[in-house]
Amino acid sequence: MIDGTRLTKTAIRWGMVGGGRGSQIGYVHRSAAMRDGYFDLRAGAFDLDPERGRAFGVDLGLDPDRCYPDYQAMFAAESARPDGIRCVTIATPNNTHYPITRAALLAGIHVICEKPLTFTTAEALDLQAIARERGLVVGVAYGYSGHQMIEEAARLVADGTLGEIRIVTMQFAHGFHSAPVELDSPATRWRVDPAFAGPSYVLGDLATHPLYLAQVICPDLRIRRLLCTRQSFVASRAPLEDNATVLMEYDGGAVGTLWTSAVNAGSMHGQKVRVTGSKGSVEWWDEHPNQLRLEIQGEAARLLDRGMPYLHAQSLGDDRIGAGHPEGLFEAWANLHSRFAQAIEAHEEGDPARAAHLRYPGIGAGVEGVRWVEHCVRSADAGGVWVDYA
């Protein structure tokens, strides 16, 4: 049960790149990081427009001197200060994740980065190598994975409740971009421009979320080969897709299907993960994250509720409020940020192994997401053919 007492010795001095006024995800980062005092916002380069960025930082209560015009200036100045930031969150469009993360790591600063981590696997591996070498943490913002019921699903798989895993069904298919809304919305425009978004739109932007959830729930599954088809239903988005389907075959014979879309008209998120084993299935839907549906073949379907004593102890550990009360996305993100902070502390104290039991999306998850998108794009662009996964 979380009661606001911090599990780390100190609050981590922390900065942000991006996430400025009007950005979509900036507030979620701040709210999650500062929850329970794990991170303490000291510096920022919040906006492409330095003036807007500075004004916003001041509104957030920052020292104006630590509202920087760009990330280069921030990393230089902060790494020189004795009280400089120890960690930075990067919440900017996709094309900048690689250079900014790289610069942060080279400045000795831990990173929490938005997904997709980079455009290419090579870049992602480069970051992984640097981080490893310098003993730095890179967390990746697969925020949904912080929900307690994802942990519970993982435990049900681990303890054999579902039997041998056979089928994984993943979906993140919303309808908000059914029309070419990017014509009027800058925050959508970059998402469909390869220069900013990278080699994919919905595959990288949406699909990597349920993919990672499935990896958390079924850590033993290894993709053997995959096949992807992608479409640009709003034609001007080509070559970037606004809809895609991916078939996966795992070592050992299990199979996976993933549907991702921004043109699933009328759907809200439509993010669901279902894992089916020889004995039963577990299904989670992010719009009602406090519930988990457990279906054992031959028994009545069960609706598990967050916070209930019948859950596994590990899922209950992150509870903040007791059963019945709805938690939401902010708590999921905050759970991850608590672990990011603990991991950072363990690394700084030279004992990274201490953080080994903490389940959070780190650089490995970041690399994996990029690699997966790369394979999907390769498959789709070859006409929807099977590609071996390596």
Added chain:
Amino acid sequence: MIDGTRLTKTAIRWGMVGGGRGSQIGYVHRSAAMRDGYFDLRAGAFDLDPERGRAFGVDLGLDPDRCYPDYQAMFAAESARPDGIRCVTIATPNNTHYPITRAALLAGIHVICEKPLTFTTAEALDLQAIARERGLVVGVAYGYSGHQMIEEAARLVADGTLGEIRIVTMQFAHGFHSAPVELDSPATRWRVDPAFAGPSYVLGDLATHPLYLAQVICPDLRIRRLLCTRQSFVASRAPLEDNATVLMEYDGGAVGTLWTSAVNAGSMHGQKVRVTGSKGSVEWWDEHPNQLRLEIQGEAARLLDRGMPYLHAQSLGDDRIGAGHPEGLFEAWANLHSRFAQAIEAHEEGDPARAAHLRYPGIGAGVEGVRWVEHCVRSADAGGVWVDYA
């Protein structure tokens, strides 16, 4: 509004092959056919075991003389009687559909046949040719298509409410055969034996249902190519699959996905169809068939209810009970049987065109289902490759 008054002049003298005591689907056929007096059960060859079959027929109130040991005897005797059956329903394992339907047609008897109609497209086309030549009706038991809300979905597509159709998501994925239950259950055993089931298990047994629903809802979509992977999670079922996924590309750019399974552990039917257009989506779930979810992008999702005046007149026509009261599968099947009867009457009166407006699964739907399974199996057996649809 249906009130029990028959729309045909006479009740059709009718017989059955299969559907004997303990069979799964026999009662549904009888109950649907005899509803409102459209069909009048006069003869039967209900069972592989002639004695059991005769006893069962007598229990159903039949003249013992018209309880036949096999279909050959029945068709011979009945076609010789002045009051012989005009129509026969075939509810036997799949391998027998072709020969029995053929024999019935050659005896001048209309047919209502279970799906899949045959094992091969060639066989199905053969039946189509015979039926056409002799002016006989062949109805196929795609019973779900008789639900009013399927009609409503079709009308919403037809009147443009959803915009241009982009994505069709189909599913029929239950969990009842997660374990090798066929070891103890004869009714399951034949389903996984190619000699009886044909070239597929779940593709033919389950997938053709939502496939046909999608065809009813979106009659303008033509498959251009498809790709299928299939698995036998219970290994002893190989070469027949207990799980399969099919990707489809339609002329004009729309795409479809279909998941079918008998090992979706814990799921009841899991039959759903979702059709997504440029403006909105419509979704139907057979376990709650009185509702239809209509989601127009940018508007609140709507739950349409059977029997409500806001529905299209065509969907309301088959109403039997008023809104709020739940109808079920029996009414859907009965709706189709009313149309089968009307079509038979129109054919017998030499005016088949009179039945042209009646939406029911006829021989064309039967052929199409077989052709589709054939393509799926071809694709799967070649390693999950794209095959052109012809």
Added chain:
Amino acid sequence: MIDGTRLTKTAIRWGMVGGGRGSQIGYVHRSAAMRDGYFDLRAGAFDLDPERGRAFGVDLGLDPDRCYPDYQAMFAAESARPDGIRCVTIATPNNTHYPITRAALLAGIHVICEKPLTFTTAEALDLQAIARERGLVVGVAYGYSGHQMIEEAARLVADGTLGEIRIVTMQFAHGFHSAPVELDSPATRWRVDPAFAGPSYVLGDLATHPLYLAQVICPDLRIRRLLCTRQSFVASRAPLEDNATVLMEYDGGAVGTLWTSAVNAGSMHGQKVRVTGSKGSVEWWDEHPNQLRLEIQGEAARLLDRGMPYLHAQSLGDDRIGAGHPEGLFEAWANLHSRFAQAIEAHEEGDPARAAHLRYPGIGAGVEGVRWVEHCVRSADAGGVWVDYA
């Protein structure tokens, strides 16, 4: 498992009063009674308008001579025929139930009557006395009680799964009469006219349904006192109510609440029953009748599905189609009609005890509904005070 073989030796010759063309509930009666051949429609006085009634009977396939101008003529003629009807269903407005049922019983004909059985308890007891004396069956059309999941709920209570019963929450609250629709609809008009509807509208028309369901599920509960308030939100309906709430106290300390309404705007049926014991609760909703929600305190909520082997054998006995497939109201009514027929046969064979195990709404349920409405009206009209139940 029901397969269409009748459990009685013969089909019961049967007639109808009311339920003519355009009536709301006539078709449901016919469809349920003739299902599986239990009842054989031979005669009718279907309509207030003799000509319409006769024409309708002929359309239903009746001998014109047995389409009578009124029930008096029918009972006289039929009781004189050797092949006269053995049972009659009465589906007319409420004010006629008493005289017509009485006349039928005096003519030696079994009755299936719509609810409410009469306007006063005295009348209902009079019918009960006549029926008892003559050894005749009176079934009452509490159709919902034929659903398998109601049987299952009763079994869960009986076997102690819920613990000691504490709270019963009943509701039948639709919105179809939120506006004064009776101005345009004859079928609604009589319902709000005391001359035809009796001393209440929604209490008698709707509330007696969930009341009876609760009695079936919790047969041991005896009402000790009750309190009712009723409102006429459409003022022209006064003194008849279109909304009412009833509080009940049972012997032993359990309590009940019932809400009934025709002005619950936007609701479909809104018929639900929830029974809560010291260990758990069971909840059923008539719009999704194939499911039952079982909630044991401290365990995950369970969704029980009709047709599944984990149900009690008694609930499975009436299954017609297997799990997953939706049954609806027609099956529930048909289940009752099978029992009505068995009870009639047992009575005719002089062995009524043979039918004792059959759970169906008989004259006792009819009396009880009338008595309950009478108490409710008395309480409401005294200003919403407690009245002892006797």
Added chain:
Amino acid sequence: MIDGTRLTKTAIRWGMVGGGRGSQIGYVHRSAAMRDGYFDLRAGAFDLDPERGRAFGVDLGLDPDRCYPDYQAMFAAESARPDGIRCVTIATPNNTHYPITRAALLAGIHVICEKPLTFTTAEALDLQAIARERGLVVGVAYGYSGHQMIEEAARLVADGTLGEIRIVTMQFAHGFHSAPVELDSPATRWRVDPAFAGPSYVLGDLATHPLYLAQVICPDLRIRRLLCTRQSFVASRAPLEDNATVLMEYDGGAVGTLWTSAVNAGSMHGQKVRVTGSKGSVEWWDEHPNQLRLEIQGEAARLLDRGMPYLHAQSLGDDRIGAGHPEGLFEAWANLHSRFAQAIEAHEEGDPARAAHLRYPGIGAGVEGVRWVEHCVRSADAGGVWVDYA
């Protein structure tokens, strides 16, 4: 859209009484108050046990000198400091709310108090008088009212979408105390002891929540008279009730029903509010707070989703994250705390009128809740009779 920039000039120095380690609701208060920097925790008397309280405060990062052994000491010391707390939150058992709130107000400190505010209306009015006289804010922790969809429901009523309001159905009926769990749980024990809980258990503890929601949604309804029955199904709880039902009649003819329970076995929260007017209904369920069901009679039911542009501007104002993402109870509480802070600032600046448009539960709501419980208890203890509301 909330992005973390504070709407008040300063963070309010703030303290807590109660809410110590292991308490149920303390963390929710801290998390909501500190969100976005509105309140700055500086002092506390967190626990009955001074040592535990001090240790906990230190763990929360407080200056040990400002971790007080009791509220008297805290108010004395803090009101003497130039940097003393300006506001205190009281999260202690019910019996202490009156004396602690009174002491705080007399010390010139704004208060956020848990419900029920006091045991008697006289006490509540006393606090109201003191607060008014000294220009202090008293917020009451009706946290659910901060949900955006409650605001939306209020707007739908205000703009006439539902027509004239007729029926309000309220419920907060969980099952967690179906067994006498208080024997093992101190946090439950005080709730069923009149010395700590006051004159009621579930009426004050649970029922006042949906009551207040209904008041927010339908501000024009005035209770004319009410009737309450209450039960102690776990007998040792008497005279305090663990289940109660309240009937209300409002001026103008509308009616209300409220069910509250701690023995609704198997239910999670079971908190729902449904408001029905002459045209339609709106329904909200706190376990899925991001949705609102809008049912207009004669139209398909609509599921409104938080964050969607079709909502009223006022409901969207508090959005933090965009549609699809689930918010939870913490955001609802944080929304209220933002308004508490704004109200405090307005009062401190001598311009309380500036806060008049802010919808939050203030002292008036606190008084009203106590008055309502008082009437309920009076009615119940007189045998469940109607009492005029004054």
